[in-house]
Amino acid sequence: MKKCSDFVLNMDESVTLAAANRAKELKSEGRDIIDLTLGQPDFPTPENIGKVAIESIQNGKASYYTQAGGLPELKKAVQNYFASFYNYEIETNQVLITSGAKFGLYAFFQSVLDPGDEVIIPAPYWVSYVDQVKMAKGNPIIVQATQENHFKITVDQLDAVMSDKTKVLLLNSPSNPTGMIYSEEELRTLGNWAVEHDLLILADDIYCHLIYGDEKFTPISSLSEEIKKRTIVINGASKTYAMTGWRIGFAVGDEEIIAAMTKFASQTTSNPTAISQYATIEALNGDKTQVEFMRKTFESRLNTIYPLLSEIPGFEVIKPNGAFYLFPKVKKAMEMKGFTDVTAFTTALLEDTGVALVTGAGFGSSENVRLSYSSDLTSLKEAVQRIHSWMNSSNQSTGSSN
Structure with a gap:
């Protein structure tokens, strides 16, 4: 007996949740993972x-x-x-x-x-x-x-x-x-x-x-x-x-x-x-003081991380003015590392560097990846540095798959 419907079996899993779950699995194995997958503010809910x-x-x-x-x-x-x-x-x-x-x-x-x-x-x-x-x-x-x-x-x-x-x-x-x-x-x-x-x-x-x-x-x-x-x-x-x-x-x-x-x-x-x-x-x-503080913090992170991300070889990124995501085009970066599939590229990036991003494939874009800057600035800077070093390393990734 088939237990599940064709509809559910053919449904795509949320790529953001899948990426976040994989990052959590690797963390549980003791890996040093920087998770930039979820659009989730890294602040506690305001006290009031x-x-x-x-x-x-x-x-x-x-x-x-x-x-x-x-x-x-x-x-x-x-x-x-x-x-x-x-x-x-x-x-x-x-x-x-x-x-x-x-x-x-x-x-x-x-x-x-x-x-x-x-x-x-x-x-x-x-x-x-x-x-x-x-x-x-x-x-x-x-x-x-x-x-x-x-x-x-x-x-x-x-x-x-x-x-x-x-x-x-x-x-x-x-x-x-x-x-x-x-x-x-x-x-x-x-x-x-x-x-x-x-x-x-x-x-x-x-x-x-x-x-x-x-x-x-x-x-x-x-x-x-x-x-x-x-x-x-x-x-x-x-x-x-x-x-x-x-x-x-x-x-x-x-x-x-x-x-x-x-x-x-x-x-x-x-x-x-x-x-x-x-x-x-x-x-x-109620009071919006903490809400405005969070907004200003996100803006500061964007202004800090955007130019650093733009310097990564093969990453082409435009500066947004809303939400808390960057969505760089990585077609050139994929070619440099020997990939033709953006999901495989994102997976290799996670396995090789410990930086978890989200494949653009789930967003309808086969040449982009999503990075959430709703994380602390220290982690964001470290993540960008790891990606930069990875892109400057030998072209073929250890996790590479065409």
């Missing part, structure tokens, strides 16, 4: 947030099921957050609290896609978009953004893939894995294109507060009433507030779609964790 979580346990509020769509108090906090940060008003029936932003994305696809519906996904893309669309029996349509164009897609590219089955345009700015940010003008052009073709827009804004230099974050949903009407925003607490393990996200948009997503959540997760919801109320409403 943790204090509220503890209080919710002590006063008994965290002991019970909440509404499937989230605590009314947290929905109100999201409502206020949109008024202050997104600069437009929403109603609480336009808000769904989810068990992580990742589940919010999944609930969206399950709630709006019929079999064969197409979702346009710019590449490089976050690793789970494609498989989540497939889980909903949709068809992911990949549009390749080039490093030469700063990983941004154009309307001409969208016109080339548009069909009568296209239903959703997905945009992630700032981007995982590239750190790229679309400008207001670029977003307006893309948003108006979606309006013209009567498409939904899925805006993954999870990195919206991690912005550096002179760049600014523009919510596509704020650009016009017509664009806002068809945009579902996915956001959450994980990256901004160092709350990756708390698993709280939120979806905001059209009340009919939010109601459908809430119904789906009621049959899957029942409700997000109560303790985490109370903590997120404080995250949205």
Whole structure:
């Protein structure tokens, strides 16, 4: 008897989690590993947030099921957050609290896609978009953004893939894995294109507060009433507030779609964790001193590591202004070390140097690797030095495989 479905057997594992797991295995064997795989802030959750979580346990509020769509108090906090940060008003029936932003994305696809519906996904893309669309029996349509164009897609590219089955345009700015940010003008052009073709827009804004230099974050949903009407925003607490393990996200948009997503959540997760919801109320409403300190620290790391990474032979990298990733093109480095496959290159790098990066293959890019600088600066400098030395060593890697 076959125990598992064809669907699950054919599903790709998350490359980020696979890389992180391999790094942990090698660490457990006593290897000196520098793990730059996960997009996880290396800071504790701010104290004021943790204090509220503890209080919710002590006063008994965290002991019970909440509404499937989230605590009314947290929905109100999201409502206020949109008024202050997104600069437009929403109603609480336009808000769904989810068990992580990742589940919010999944609930969206399950709630709006019929079999064969197409979702346009710019590449490089976050690793789970494609498989989540497939889980909903949709068809992911990949549009390749080039490093030469700063990983941004154009309307001409969208016109080339548009069909009568296209239903959703997905945009992630700032981007995982590239750190790229679309400008207001670029977003307006893309948003108006979606309006013209009567498409939904899925805006993954999870990195919206991690912005550096002179760049600014523009919510596509704020650009016009017509664009806002068809945009579902996915956001959450994980990256901004160092709350990756708390698993709280939120979806905001059209009340009919939010109601459908809430119904789906009621049959899957029942409700997000109560303790985490109370903590997120404080995250949205409370003091932001530590949040700004973390943002400035990430920016300092970027400014330090970027020029060092740029000096590595065979690494071609553009400087991003958001998130906490660098996504260098390593085609020349692969050739120098005798590789034709970026995953094999990344694996050899880990085995030979102890530096764990993530292959670009899982992000839809066969010539890039992702490095997370959400780690301490000492480790980052050491990692870059190890890679530099490895690239300067004899061309053929001990782990080389074509």
